[in-house]
Amino acid sequence: MQHPIVCFNCAVIVAFNVPELTDGHWHTHCPVCGGDTELNANLGGPEELALFSAAGAFLV
Amino acid sequence: MVANWRGVGPAIRFWSDEGSAMPAAHFPKQNHLLAALPNESYARLQKSFELVAMPLGWVLYESGGKLTHLYFPSSSIVSLLYVTTDGASSEIAITGNEGLVGVSLFMGGATTTNRAVVQSAGHGYRLNEEIARREFGLGGAFQKLLLRYTQSLLTQIGQTSVCNRHHSLDQQLCRWLLLSIDRLRGNDLIMTQELIANMLGVRREGVTAAAGKLQTAGLIRYSRGRITLLDRSALEARVCECYEVVKQEFERLMSSRTPA
Numbered sequence: 538m539q540h541p542i543v544c545f546n547c548a549v550i551v552a553f554n555v556p557e558l559t560d561g562h563w564h565t566h567c568p569v570c571g572g573d574t575e576l577n578a579n580l581g582g583p584e585e586l587a588l589f590s591a592a593g594a595f596l597v
Numbered sequence: 598m599v600a601n602w603r604g605v606g607p608a609i610r611f612w613s614d615e616g617s618a619m620p621a622a623h624f625p626k627q628n629h630l631l632a633a634l635p636n637e638s639y640a641r642l643q644k645s646f647e648l649v650a651m652p653l654g655w656v657l658y659e660s661g662g663k664l665t666h667l668y669f670p671s672s673s674i675v676s677l678l679y680v681t682t683d684g685a686s687s688e689i690a691i692t693g694n695e696g697l698v699g700v701s702l703f704m705g706g707a708t709t710t711n712r713a714v715v716q717s718a719g720h721g722y723r724l725n726e727e728i729a730r731r732e733f734g735l736g737g738a739f740q741k742l743l744l745r746y747t748q749s750l751l752t753q754i755g756q757t758s759v760c761n762r763h764h765s766l767d768q769q770l771c772r773w774l775l776l777s778i779d780r781l782r783g784n785d786l787i788m789t790q791e792l793i794a795n796m797l798g799v800r801r802e803g804v805t806a807a808a809g810k811l812q813t814a815g816l817i818r819y820s821r822g823r824i825t826l827l828d829r830s831a832l833e834a835r836v837c838e839c840y841e842v843v844k845q846e847f848e849r850l851m852s853s854r855t856p857a
Contacts, residue, residue, distance in 0.1 A: 555648045557622070558672075558718055561787045561823075563652065578652035578718075583659040584666070587652045 539586075545594045546572035556589055564595035573597050623648055625722045627671035629695045630746060633851070635738045642732060642739075646722040651675070653787075657698055657713035664707065666723040668698040673719030674780050676796055677711045677754075687761065687798030688773075690753045691716065693780025695847065700747045702726055703733040703740075716796065717777065717786060749847040760839040761798065769797050770807045771836035774817070774824065776843065784826040811835075 542551045547570035556563045556576050563576040575595035579588045625646045626632040631639065647666075651673040658664050660680065668675065674693045680686045689711060692698050701709040732739045760769055773796060777786050790808065794801040808824075811817045816832050818825040826832065833840070 555623070555650050555720065558650070558720070561718065563650065563718075578650070578655070580652060580655050583656045583662050584664075586649060587655050589650070 539588050540590070542574060542576070542589065542591050544570060544572065545574040545591055546570050553589075559595075559597065562595065563589060564597070565589075623671065623720055625669065625671070627694060628669040628697075628722060629851075630697055630742055631669055631722070633742055638732065638738050642724065642728065645724055645728045647724070649721055649723055651715045651719055651721050653715055653718040655715040657715070658709070660710050660712050661708050664699045664702040664709075665726050666699065667702055667726070667729045668713075668721050668723045670694050670696075670698070670719065670721040670780075672782065673715055673721050674717035674777055676714050676716040678714060678796070679711050685798065686712075686795050688716075688796040689757055690750055691773075691776055691780070692750070693717075693777075695780060695851075696746050696750065697743070700743070700750060702729060703743060704747065716792070717781065717788065745850045749843075749850045752846040753843045756839045756842050760837060764837040764839065766797070766799060766803050767807045767810060767835070768837040768839075770804065770811070771832055772840045773797060774811075774826065775829075775832060775836060775840050778826050779844070784829075786824045786826075787822055788824055789822050 539553060542553045542565060543549070544551050544567040547567060549567065549569045551565055551567050551574065554565060556565045563578055564573045565576060566573050573595040575592045576589040577592045579590060581588060625643070631646075634642075646669075651670065657668055657675060670693050672694065674691055675698045676688045677690045677692070677698075678686045678688050698713050701707060733743060734740075760772055770793070773793070774786070778784060790801050790804045794804045797804065808817065808819050811832070812819050814831070816826070816828045816835070818827055
């Protein structure tokens with residue numbers, strides 16, 4: 538089960554979307570502050586969707 | 598139309614290509630099979646496509662595991678691998694935005710002996726097994742398209758077997774690089790030598806040597822896990838016949854689409 542992602546820039550809970558991938562780095566956008574949070578992909582078992590956790594600020 | 602937000606969850610379903618709140622960068626027709634569907638078939642399935650992130654190393658299904666979805670990569674690449682009992686692995690085929698993963702779901706076997714792993718991170722769409730089987734069972738364009746794709750996949754699997762047996766590692770690496778980059782936008786592939794070695798079923802040192810030769814010859818640049826194709830025509834001149842056989846057979850099969 539995907540846990541809520543907290544925006545690394547403004548600390549609000551991001552309405553988590555399927556993340557974007559830029560240059561091999563996963564990230565998700567925060568509509569509140571306009572910043573992006575870098576994500577780590579945590580791989581699960583077969584057919585389980587990958588879960589993501591916040592890893593830091595991401596500069597787009 | 599607003600995207601159907603299901604709260605905190607691993608995926609969100611999108612049902613409109615145009616005029617929706619979904620990010621403009623993603624839509625199902627980025628997968629060429631889905632783009633080839635007649636409007637009627639596509640309209641029936643559109644609301645059922647689920648956009649998914651496909652990270653490197655993610656396992657879609659294991660050998661012997663029951664498949665629950667068809668996957669249609671849009672920007673990712675998936676490797677079909679066979680893993681031996683002593684843990685050695687070899688890639689038997691790759692699929693990107695030209696195809697789908699999970700043929701056994703509609704071929705009737707339900708499970709398969711190979712394993713599907715994301716080789717190049719990106720996105721894709723998945724379709725629930727019940728919906729996929731129902732649409733396939735209608736016997737229309739969806740079925741015909743999937744069967745033709747399956748035939749092209751069999752060609753790729755067969756040719757890979759021949760290539761692994763009869764051609765040099767240099768040629769196998771060239772084939773693998775071309776087939777991978779054909780399925781990506783641009784000329785860059787993010788990949789470690791260890792993973793390439795697993796795909797080709799060889800030792801990493803062999804891949805290092807082969808990649809080094811290609812780099813020295815100015816065909817690729819390999820730095821920190823990123824492979825950049827510098828001279829495509831030279832790489833095509835160096836590759837064995839297997840690359841063209843797979844490519845031409847796919848183009849032949851997929852050009853004979855069911856009229857809309």
